[in-house]
Amino acid sequence: MNRARLEAFSDGVFAILITIMVLELKIPHGADWTALHAALPEFLLYTLSFVFLGIYWTNHHHLFHTVEHVTGGILWANLLLLFWISLVPFVTAWVGENPLASLPAASYGTVMLLSAWAWVFLQNRIIRHHGPQSQLAQAIGRDAKGWVSQIGYLLAIPLAFVHPWIADALYAGVALMWIIPDRRIERRHEHSD
Numbered sequence: 407m408n409r410a411r412l413e414a415f416s417d418g419v420f421a422i423l424i425t426i427m428v429l430e431l432k433i434p435h436g437a438d439w440t441a442l443h444a445a446l447p448e449f450l451l452y453t454l455s456f457v458f459l460g461i462y463w464t465n466h467h468h469l470f471h472t473v474e475h476v477t478g479g480i481l482w483a484n485l486l487l488l489f490w491i492s493l494v495p496f497v498t499a500w501v502g503e504n505p506l507a508s509l510p511a512a513s514y515g516t517v518m519l520l521s522a523w524a525w526v527f528l529q530n531r532i533i534r535h536h537g538p539q540s541q542l543a544q545a546i547g548r549d550a551k552g553w554v555s556q557i558g559y560l561l562a563i564p565l566a567f568v569h570p571w572i573a574d575a576l577y578a579g580v581a582l583m584w585i586i587p588d589r590r591i592e593r594r595h596e597h598s599d
Contacts, residue, residue, distance in 0.1 A: 407476050412484060413467070419488050420463045426495040427452055427459075430502070448502040454574075454581055455498040458518065461584045462491055462525070472542040473532055483531040487524040489509075493517045511570035512563045515577065519559035526552065555580045 429453055434441035466487075473480065497517045500510040526549075533543045558580045566573035 407481065409473050409476055412476050412481065413470050416466055416484060416488060417463070420459060420466075421491065423495055424456060425461055427455055427498055430495060430499045435566060447505045451498055451502050451505070451574075454578060457581045457585060459491065459494060459547050461581070462487075462521070465525075465584075468507060469529065469532070469542070472536070472545070473541065477531075477535050479531045480528070480535060483524070483528040487521065487528050490517060490521040490524045494521075506570055508567045508570055511566035511573045515559050515563040515566060517571055518577065518580070519526055519563065520555065522552070522556050522559060534581065551583060 431448065432445065434445045494517060497510065497514040501507075501514050504510045529542065529546060533540060533546070536542060557577050562573040562576035565576065
């Protein structure tokens with residue numbers, strides 16, 4: 407399989423997930439500010455999940471610019487990532503229905519953590535195939551942002567049982583950290599051309 411086909415399939419999955427999430431948003435019951443205010447928590451959660459999917463999509467795009475050959479291992483690692491990311495609409499809807507409940511908030515973090523681990527697994531499969539001197543291996547380095555993200559999720563999951571808003575704040579913090587595009591791969595790609 408060539409890289410373009412894998413990217414097109416992955417792009418389609420991301421587009422479908424975003425569509426599913428927006429269709430899950432409920433229209434406010436009423437036409438005043440009170441009705442809109444009641445829908446605010448669900449909208450903020452949708453925004454957070456949209457940002458996470460956008461981060462994964464843009465970084466996935468950059469990641470696959472470093473891939474010269476797609477192997478079966480890379481295909482399966484990509485599918486594992488897409489599996490965990492495909493659960494984002496589910497946990498987003500669950501938290502949206504139960505914004506003050508601990509288990510949905512912890513489940514949201516669990517999906518985010520497993521998505522992050524699947525991302526690392528995918529990166530490692532690509533590096534294993536292309537070698538330690540590959541563009542990707544050189545660009546990733548120690549991946550401090552990746553480690554901080556995982557620690558944030560690992561803290562947020564049990565803290566969701568203290569209070570869901572603590573977990574939500576940590577999730578938002580991770581998203582804010584990644585909203586600034588990760589240019590490591592882009593810079594490395596520009597230097598290699």
